[in-house]
Amino acid sequence: MDTAIILMSAAISAGTPLLFAVLGGILNEKVGVINLGTEGIMLIGAVTSCIVFLQTENLFLTFLAALLASAGLGLIHAFVCISLRANQIVSGLAITLFGTGFSAYLGKSVAGSALPVSVPKIELSWLEPIPFIGRVFGNLDIFSWLCIFVAIVMYFYMYKTSWGLHLKAVGDSPSTSDVMGVSVDGYRYFHVILGSMLMGLSGFYLIMVYSPNWIEGMTAGRGWIAIALIIFARWNPLYALACAYFFGGLDALGFRFQLLEVAIPSYFLKMIPYIATIIVLMFVGWKNRHKPPIEPKALGVPYFREQRF
Amino acid sequence: MSQRTSIEQATVEIKTSNKGVFPYRFEYNPHKKTNSFIVPIVSTIVALILCAIFIVINGMNPLTVYGKMVQGAFGSSFGISETLLKATPLLLCALGVGIAYRISIWNIGAEGQFILGAIGATAVTIFLPNLPGPLYIPLMVVAGIIFGGLWGLFTAIPRTYFRVNELITSLMLNYVALLLLDYLVFEPWRDPEGFNFPGTPLFTPFQMLATIGGTRLNQGLIIAVVAVSVFTFLLAKTKWGYELRLLGANPTAAAYSGIKVNKHILLVMMISGGLAGLAGSIEVSGVAHRLMYGISPGYGYTAIIVAWLAKLNPFAMIFTSIFIGGLIVGGYSVQTIGLPSSMSLMLQGAILLCLIAGEMLSKFRLRKATGEE
Amino acid sequence: MKKVLGIFMILLLFMLAACSQGTTKTSESAKTEEKSEETTGEATETEEKELPKVAFVYIGVPGDGGWTYEHDQARKLVDETFGITSTTVENVPEGPDAERVIEELAQDHDIIFTTSFGYMDPTFNVAQKYPEVLFMHATGYKTAENMGTYQGRGYQPAYLAGIAAGMLSLNNKIGYVGAFPLPEVIYTINAFTLGAQSVNPDAEVSVVWSNTWFDPTTERQAAVSLLDQGVDVLANYQDSPAGIQAAAERGVWGMGNDSDMNEYAPETYVTNPILNWGPYYVDVVQSVIDETWKSEAVFYGFKEGMVELAPFGKNVPQEVQDAVEAKKKEIVDGTFDIFKGPIYDQAGNIKINDGETLADPDILSMNWFVKGVKGTIPAE
Known part of the structure; x- marks a missing residue:
């Protein structure tokens, strides 16, 4: 039981930064825009947080600054992909290159400075008596809760409101939504920027909670894993919650296997989610081969109003 | 009901804020003829000016920096040979992803296919240690192509028979390939004499590609250029090329006209993966001379950029791969005059953004708003 | 085709820029060389070369x-x-x-x-x-x-750090996050363990490999996996202070490697080789x-x-500091050798015979753990 609690706690703490980025990615892809800039945006979010926190020592201002900075990169991606209708994959790669470089450039002066940060934790004493849950969720930091909260709100937004329907329409069939009077570009802009802000929060979380000092390229490829998890989660925020924690847990499990001297190389353990995703998708695809596919159909396709036939 | 109205309000708000009060509006015309000379040059200059701002803030002269960058990449025979060396894997991978993009197969798995190619070539050296020397290179190249091609096929099969988006599968397989590589070089294939360094033993001379004229440039460059010529020919002159073009232009029509779409997808993905695998085998046998961790510094992803900048034209990829290769090589060179490594990444990102933005922007024209939308 | 020419033009433009800039650059660098010669001329008058x-x-x-x-x-x-x-x-x-x-x-x-x-x-x-x-x-x-x-000889300060860890540990469980199973890391861990056992024969060192030098998130996860096992001193052979920070959050003694990391966890920091x-x-x-x-x-x-x-953290007891300093003197004046037999490997086989010392090449290619290390070196 204790092992389970410890594993679950480790999974949540490792999964939270991934989850922020995955949720951001879902918002992007749901409106039909692939954002491969995740890694760059996360880094910009992290470095901005570091600089602003060292200046102000104010957690709230830092939070806002991370949002603002990542929204900036999101705006560039949105402008290039939506207004200019350029190739989304190239734009995303360029954003990652630029974000990685720019964050390293900005971070030169603060590299190595320790952040005197202590993120408030929420103690839920009424949870204590419940076995497992009480121990795992009784003492999480506020941003882990924020992340869970965002996932739940997003779920209701996407599946239970008519905005969510428009969202789906814009991602599936922009021309139809245009006819319905939904502003395709407006929706896309809004969600790409909002999604980028969540990716920035992922960087914020990494540096504020996880490793409170700036190191160049400190995301170490987590942005790319988040992109894969979007699909693993099948664009559903609640699945994303489960997937991110599952993935975080696998990481934690790998180290524990080492301690137990179990002879499973951690590399194979880490392959499981990717291979499982492909197999699950194949299974679902085979089962639903006569039904419409689940992913946003206009994913990666710029919308030209002039192309309306 | 009330919810409904509020949504409509929100929608209207977004619309108005989007339109703004600007009396002109941009109109997009995808068929507008653009000047191929001006656009890329202007875009690059804009990017250079943008980055110049940061370089000045960094306390350096941008012209000195850019001069050094070009000098490092193209200013000497050493620089040129190294740039071409960098361009070779980029060109082959770009050729691979390009041919898939032509029929709207979004293969972003060149990175994984590259790694598998490198693994395949190395497997020959590990499992067949006592072959007659001259057999090695052909076998390694073929193994690289087969491994890469099979990895490409793993992306194609879910797409054709299980309707799984190839973008997803190819991306996932990149991670699997990377983890497989890590496993091999950290554990079973690690050089026992190598002080536990995560890499295989160095290849024997028979397992290395011959170099050209005292530089590190090798036969790989020739293979790459031949591959480009072959593909240009195949695409332009054969029935297969014609069918691919038809498929790329209108898949539905192509299917009705009797083209076997699935067969084409499978074949194209095998070729696409095979080319990336070829690049991988050339990288290990020609440059690295061993399989080691981090064998690809992101060639597969960079190749996507190379392919797009060339508008998927195989011949143009020669130039774009040299351009990007030079950008990377020059990016290291500028560090020798004191510019941090971050700056060259920024520059690459900015140039790319400006190039694709400029390309599309040139298809817009400014028009007086007529009121109707 | 036009596009190709366009790109070719860019390259040409670059070449031109390179040629024109080449001259400016050399003149500028000549200037800076002059400057630096002036300053050094003042500093070392006699330097002619x-x-x-x-x-x-x-x-x-x-x-x-x-x-x-x-x-x-x-x-x-x-x-x-x-x-x-x-x-x-x-x-x-x-x-x-x-x-x-x-x-x-x-x-x-x-x-x-x-x-x-x-x-x-x-x-x-x-x-x-x-x-x-x-x-x-x-x-x-x-x-x-x-x-x-x-x-x-990173193993020398590592042995001293081990002494500190052995004295500070109350439950005899010490954790060690290693980056890669390179000999350099392995002999450091061995020396650390020998140091800990010299003052605390029951001390055990659990090792986890992070397989990364530069990924603070992974390093932290590796550290947390050890902290969850209940270790009360955590050492890291990593570049980032992530492990030390993770230990500090739980009030566990932390130490790292390569450089002084006091500022990242002032309360619980011990020292760093x-x-x-x-x-x-x-x-x-x-x-x-x-x-x-x-x-x-x-x-x-x-x-x-x-x-x-590195200087000790502010909360390290004086007796620990004294013990370490005493041993350091012995190492410096050559009266004490760390890899001196009898030393046993994990399985209990004798690896260094009584009285013998390990030669440098054997240290530099070390590929086995001493007794008391819990963990594995990945097999060939």
Whole structure:
């Protein structure tokens, strides 16, 4: 039981930064825009947080600054992909290159400075008596809760409101939504920027909670894993919650296997989610081969109003 | 009901804020003829000016920096040979992803296919240690192509028979390939004499590609250029090329006209993966001379950029791969005059953004708003 | 086709820029050279000889707070001592890229320091091509006529850190996060364990491999997995302070490697073994100026000043500090040898016979854990 609690706690703490980025990615892809800039945006979010926190020592201002900075990169991606209708994959790669470089450039002066940060934790004493849950969720930091909260709100937004329907329409069939009077570009802009802000929060979380000092390229490829998890989660925020924690847990499990001297190389353990995703998708695809596919159909396709036939 | 109205309000708000009060509006015309000379040059200059701002803030002269960058990449025979060396894997991978993009197969798995190619070539050296020397290179190249091609096929099969988006599968397989590589070089294939360094033993001379004229440039460059010529020919002159073009232009029509779409997808993905695998085998046998961790510094992803900048034209990829290769090589060179490594990444990102933005922007024209939308 | 021409034009434009800039650049650099000559002229009046041009190749960035940071500190000392501005190239991946960067530097430098194990073969290859340039490769085992290699006896301060850990641990459970199972890390962990056992025979050191140098998130997860096992002292052979920070959050003693990391966890910090390259780099450059440089494989310890122990954290008890200082004296004056038998491996087989000491080559290629280490070295 204790092992389970410890594993679950480790999974949540490792999964939270991934989850922020995955949720951001879902918002992007749901409106039909692939954002491969995740890694760059996360880094910009992290470095901005570091600089602003060292200046102000104010957690709230830092939070806002991370949002603002990542929204900036999101705006560039949105402008290039939506207004200019350029190739989304190239734009995303360029954003990652630029974000990685720019964050390293900005971070030169603060590299190595320790952040005197202590993120408030929420103690839920009424949870204590419940076995497992009480121990795992009784003492999480506020941003882990924020992340869970965002996932739940997003779920209701996407599946239970008519905005969510428009969202789906814009991602599936922009021309139809245009006819319905939904502003395709407006929706896309809004969600790409909002999604980028969540990716920035992922960087914020990494540096504020996880490793409170700036190191160049400190995301170490987590942005790319988040992109894969979007699909693993099948664009559903609640699945994303489960997937991110599952993935975080696998990481934690790998180290524990080492301690137990179990002879499973951690590399194979880490392959499981990717291979499982492909197999699950194949299974679902085979089962639903006569039904419409689940992913946003206009994913990666710029919308030209002039192309309306 | 009330919810409904509020949504409509929100929608209207977004619309108005989007339109703004600007009396002109941009109109997009995808068929507008653009000047191929001006656009890329202007875009690059804009990017250079943008980055110049940061370089000045960094306390350096941008012209000195850019001069050094070009000098490092193209200013000497050493620089040129190294740039071409960098361009070779980029060109082959770009050729691979390009041919898939032509029929709207979004293969972003060149990175994984590259790694598998490198693994395949190395497997020959590990499992067949006592072959007659001259057999090695052909076998390694073929193994690289087969491994890469099979990895490409793993992306194609879910797409054709299980309707799984190839973008997803190819991306996932990149991670699997990377983890497989890590496993091999950290554990079973690690050089026992190598002080536990995560890499295989160095290849024997028979397992290395011959170099050209005292530089590190090798036969790989020739293979790459031949591959480009072959593909240009195949695409332009054969029935297969014609069918691919038809498929790329209108898949539905192509299917009705009797083209076997699935067969084409499978074949194209095998070729696409095979080319990336070829690049991988050339990288290990020609440059690295061993399989080691981090064998690809992101060639597969960079190749996507190379392919797009060339508008998927195989011949143009020669130039774009040299351009990007030079950008990377020059990016290291500028560090020798004191510019941090971050700056060259920024520059690459900015140039790319400006190039694709400029390309599309040139298809817009400014028009007086007529009121109707 | 037009597009192709367009790109070709860009390249041409670049070439032109290069040619026109080439001249400006040289005139400018000439100016700076003049300047630096003026300043050095003041500093060392008698110096008549032209100063060597020095270059450094880094695997990471100076801001990593660990490995590259220490090399960059040493670089600064070289620059100050000789009044030169040495060249640095950072973030160079081990492999083909490294060979290009080293060769490019070899074209206009006199001494090149390549500061990562994986640079060994590239450095060796370039050294063959440029016999007139001197190459100094850190932590490797290949040397050539014009290529030396150097390494710090990191196990000496690690043994001392182990003593501190052994005394501080109350439950005898000590954790160790290692980056990669390289001999350098393995002998450090062994020395650390021997140190801990010298004061606390029941101490056990659990080892987890993070398989990364530069990923604070993964390093933290590795550290947390040990903390969850209940270790009450956590050591890290990593570049980032992530492990120390994770330990601090749980009020567990933390120590790292390579550089002083006191500021990241002032309350629970113990000490860090430090690699202090500065004095050696200055010696190398001086010997090149004096033309006395010769190729050798250097393995320096406390005595030569290449390794150090960082100042203790403020909460480390005085008795621990005293015990460590006492042992340090013995190591420095050569009366105490760390890898001296009898030493047993994990399975209890004797690896170093009673009274025998381990020779340097055996230390440098160490591939087994001593008794008391819990963990595995991945099999071949």
